Each structure stands twice: as C-alpha cells, then as structure tokens.
Amino acid sequence: MPVTATAGETGVPRPSALDEPTSAPPAPWVGALTLVNLAIFSGWFGPIQVLLAEQARELSPDHKEAVLSVVLLAGAVVSTISNPVFGAFSDRTTLRMGRRLPWVLGGAAGGAASLLVLAVAPNVAVMVVAWCGAQIAINAMYAAVTAAVPDQVPVGRRGLVGGFLAIAQTLGILVGVGIAGATGSIALGYVATAALLVLLVVPYAVGSRDVALPEGHHPPPFSLVGLFRSFWISPRDHPDFAWAWVTRFLVNFGNAVGTLYLLYYVTDGLGFSDDDGAGRVLVLTGLYAGTTVVTTAVFGHWSDRIGKRKIFVIWSGMCAAVAALILAVPQTWPSAVVAAVVLGCSYGIYTAVDFALITQVLPDAVDRAKDLGVINIANALPQVFAPALAGLLLTVVEALGGSVATRGDAWSLGYGLLYGVSAVASVLGSVLVTRIRSVP
Known part of the structure; x- marks a missing residue:
C-alpha cells in the first residue's frame, strides 16, 4: 500500500507519489501544466501542419508528397516507441525533485535543439534525423506531463482539467501554425517554435508540485527485455484498457488521415496558390481552434x-465523421470552413472527456506514465499508417488520372476517398467505446 510522505514545513503531510489524489491542485498549477501542453503541441504541429510540408517542397519540389510521407512516417515510428519508453523511465525516476519534472526539462532542451537543426537542414536526410530527434525529446515531455494529471488530479476533476489541456493542445496547434505562417521563413519558423518550447516550460519548472517516490519504494532492476515486455497489457486482464486503446487508435487514425495533408488539400485539391495555401490553413486551423476552445472545458x-464519459466520446466521434464527409464530397472552400467548425466541436469534446476516461482505466498507479505511454501509442501509430496510406492513395489515384486534363478529377477522387476513410474510422471508434464497462 502506498505510504504517505513526511510532512513539509507547513506540517501538512504531502501525498505519496503513488496515492490516488483526493484534493484538486491549485489554479496556478493547472495554468502551468496548460502552458507546457501548449508548448508541446506548438512544437509538434507547427512543423507537421506547415513547416515540414514547405521544407519538403523546397528541398524536393517534384517529390514533395513522397518526402513529406517519409519524414512524417519516420517521426511517427520514433514517437510510437519514445512515448511509452520515456513514460517507463519517468515512473522509475528516483530523483528528489520528482519523477516527472526532469523529463519535462530535458525534453524541452532536446526538442529546441532538434528544431534548430531542422532550421538549417540542407537535405532530406538531415531533415529526417532532426525531426526524429524532435519527436523523441517532445515525447519525453509529453509522457511526463500526461502522467502528472492522474498523479495530482482526483477523478471528479479530470474532465475539467482535461478540458484545459485540450484547449492548450488546440491553441498550441494554432500558435504553431501561426508562427510558421507569420515568420515568412522556414528557418525563422523553427527558431521561434524552439524559443516558445523553452519559454513556456518555465512556470511549470517553478511550481510543478512533483513528488518523489516514497522512501522504501525501489523500482525493480532495469532490464531492456523487461521494459518492452511491460508494454504488453493483457486485454484479458484489463479489457477496458484494451478497448480504450482501440477506440483512441481509430479516432486518431481518422483525424490523422484528414489533417496531415491539409496544406496540399488546400493547394492541390482546392486550387489555391502555394503562397496562399499556408494562410488558408491558418484560417481553417483558427476556426477549428476557436470552436474547440468553446466546447472543450x-x-x-x-x-x-x-x-x-462514454456518451460524450461517442457523439464526438460521430461529429468527426460528419466533418470528414463534408471535406470529402463538396471539396470547396466554404465546405472546408464548415468542416473546420464541426471538427473543432468534435475534437474539443473528445479530447477533454476521452482523456478523463482513459485515466480511469489505468491498471496500476506505479506505472501511470508507462501505461499512458502505451495509450499514447494509439495517438502516434496512426501517424505511421496515415501518411503511408494517404501518400499511396493520392499517388495511385493521380497516376490513374492519366493526362494533365484529368489531373484535377484525380485529385478530387483521391481526397474524396481519403476523407471517406477518415469518416469510417471515426464511426468505428465511436461505436466501440460502448465496450468499455467500468466507466459510465
């Protein structure tokens, strides 16, 4: 049974790192955690939505889709592995400053350094390596920050705190895309994103409230084989955890299929110029962000x-499917605007409530970060399959289009199929949430 840590200078006992939290954390802590999440998602989505696509076009204009697919695929593979690995390291950390804070600080430094390398990448190979480095470092941050919620927030407040984190994620995407578009330079976009990543970590570093493992608790001896074996969480023993993983994978797969090629959808699909494309993506992202912020908390x-929890998750997935179908069929700028609003409402509800649901099906307090890292594989793995599927589908459809005269029709068909797949995945993810039994 977890023990309670010794009393601090105030005489009030500090909770053990392994206790189930019973009192809500103060507002400044929630605010600091929100800023870290904003930094994390700016560091991810500024590059993913704009900078990497523009860099791929600059380095290889004739093969930009293939280059972007390779970069995103490599980064997603690394992300898939990194999140549970660093989550497990975080769980095992025995420093007096706590289990989570060291990885937040180290990840911010490593992520900023990798983004600065991306700013000067002279070729595709360096671009791939630097983006993988950024994924490793930022995932170390994310694994630690995510685990801080079940560490310090009671179950009855996790929907609200999850809502603030969802707002941060959405604003982080908007800020990242805004930085990428406002700087007018790929290199300056990366530099500004790196600076933001470091700056927004400072408030959390000052007031993390992180708690060290209790005296007498010693993690088992480290074993690489044992580490990777621990990533397998038996669906038979923990069926609700397994269904939560499956549903999150499907919803995120649908989202990734629809968003990773948004810049090319706007330019090649809707016909806007390359110069206008980033601005149009920013408009869509802003609408999406605004509706997300309104709905999430x-x-x-x-x-x-x-x-x-489940009823909210189910309807959010259905709304995501509707947004995908709106993008698939009319393929006009007004329909894209409507889809952004619908998708923003959907994602705002889903991100806040599904995160709270997941924290309620974790198998063990000792391995919170690792288990959340396993769940986060369901966030990262779709980024492995989605770019491959999207790149292959669009390339094949374009090739089958034949002549230049039919190129526009080929793009229209390709994106119609792409967003159709997104809708199907979102619906499946919604339906299967009903299989989770322990959470109402």
Whole structure:
C-alpha cells in the first residue's frame, strides 16, 4: 500500500507519489501544466501542419508528397516507441525533485535543439534525423506531463482539467501554425517554435508540485527485455484498457488521415496558390481552434458533473465523421470552413472527456506514465499508417488520372476517398467505446 510522505514545513503531510489524489491542485498549477501542453503541441504541429510540408517542397519540389510521407512516417515510428519508453523511465525516476519534472526539462532542451537543426537542414536526410530527434525529446515531455494529471488530479476533476489541456493542445496547434505562417521563413519558423518550447516550460519548472517516490519504494532492476515486455497489457486482464486503446487508435487514425495533408488539400485539391495555401490553413486551423476552445472545458466540466464519459466520446466521434464527409464530397472552400467548425466541436469534446476516461482505466498507479505511454501509442501509430496510406492513395489515384486534363478529377477522387476513410474510422471508434464497462 502506498505510504504517505513526511510532512513539509507547513506540517501538512504531502501525498505519496503513488496515492490516488483526493484534493484538486491549485489554479496556478493547472495554468502551468496548460502552458507546457501548449508548448508541446506548438512544437509538434507547427512543423507537421506547415513547416515540414514547405521544407519538403523546397528541398524536393517534384517529390514533395513522397518526402513529406517519409519524414512524417519516420517521426511517427520514433514517437510510437519514445512515448511509452520515456513514460517507463519517468515512473522509475528516483530523483528528489520528482519523477516527472526532469523529463519535462530535458525534453524541452532536446526538442529546441532538434528544431534548430531542422532550421538549417540542407537535405532530406538531415531533415529526417532532426525531426526524429524532435519527436523523441517532445515525447519525453509529453509522457511526463500526461502522467502528472492522474498523479495530482482526483477523478471528479479530470474532465475539467482535461478540458484545459485540450484547449492548450488546440491553441498550441494554432500558435504553431501561426508562427510558421507569420515568420515568412522556414528557418525563422523553427527558431521561434524552439524559443516558445523553452519559454513556456518555465512556470511549470517553478511550481510543478512533483513528488518523489516514497522512501522504501525501489523500482525493480532495469532490464531492456523487461521494459518492452511491460508494454504488453493483457486485454484479458484489463479489457477496458484494451478497448480504450482501440477506440483512441481509430479516432486518431481518422483525424490523422484528414489533417496531415491539409496544406496540399488546400493547394492541390482546392486550387489555391502555394503562397496562399499556408494562410488558408491558418484560417481553417483558427476556426477549428476557436470552436474547440468553446466546447472543450464546457463539456469536460459537464462530464464531471454528471459522472458520465462514454456518451460524450461517442457523439464526438460521430461529429468527426460528419466533418470528414463534408471535406470529402463538396471539396470547396466554404465546405472546408464548415468542416473546420464541426471538427473543432468534435475534437474539443473528445479530447477533454476521452482523456478523463482513459485515466480511469489505468491498471496500476506505479506505472501511470508507462501505461499512458502505451495509450499514447494509439495517438502516434496512426501517424505511421496515415501518411503511408494517404501518400499511396493520392499517388495511385493521380497516376490513374492519366493526362494533365484529368489531373484535377484525380485529385478530387483521391481526397474524396481519403476523407471517406477518415469518416469510417471515426464511426468505428465511436461505436466501440460502448465496450468499455467500468466507466459510465
């Protein structure tokens, strides 16, 4: 049984790192955690949505789709492995400053350094290596920050806190894309993103409230084989955890299929110029962000108040499918604007409430970060398959289009199929949430 740590200078006992939290953390802590999440998602999505696509076009204009697929695929593979690995390292960390904070600080430094290398990458090979480095470092941050919620937030407040984190993620995407578009330079975009990544970590570093493992608790001897074996969590023993993983994979796969090629959808699919494309993506991202911010904390708090999670997750997935179909069929700028609003509502509800749901099906307090890292594979793995599927589908459809005269029709068909796949995945993810039994 977890022990309670010794009393601090105030005489109030500090909770053990392995206790189930019972009191809500103060607002400044929630704010600092929110800023870290904003930094993380800026560091991810500024490059993913704009900078990497523009860099691929600059380095290899005739093969930009293939280059972007390779870069995103390599980064996603690394991300898939890094998150649970660093989560496990975080769980085992015995420093007095706590289990989570060292990885947040180290990840911020490593992520900033990798983004600066991307700023001066002279070829595709360096671009791939630097983006993989950024993924490794930022995933170390994310694994630690995500685990801080079940460490310090009671179950009855996780929908609300999850809502704030969802707002941070959405604003992080918007800020990342905004930086990429506003700087007017690929290199300056990376430099500004790196600076933001470091700056926004400072408030959390000052007031992390991180708690060290209790005295007398010693992690088992490290074994690489044992580490990777621990990533397997038996669906028979923990079926709700398994279904939560499957549903998150499907919803994120649908989202990744639809968003990773958004810049090319706007330029090659809708016909806007390359110069105008980044601005149009920023408009769509802004609409998406605005609706997400409006819905996320509201529905997260609503979920806490009524004590239900699944109904919100189910309807958010259905709304995501509707947004994908709107992108698939009309393929016009007005329809893209409507889809951005619908998708923003969907993602705002899903991110806040599904995160709270997941923290309620974790198998063990000792391995919170590692288990959340396993869940986060369901976030990263779709980025492995989605670029490959999207690149292959668009390339094949374009090739089958034949002549230049039919190229536009080929692009239209390709993106229609792409967003159709996104809709199907979102619906499946919604339906299978009903298989989770322990969470209402």
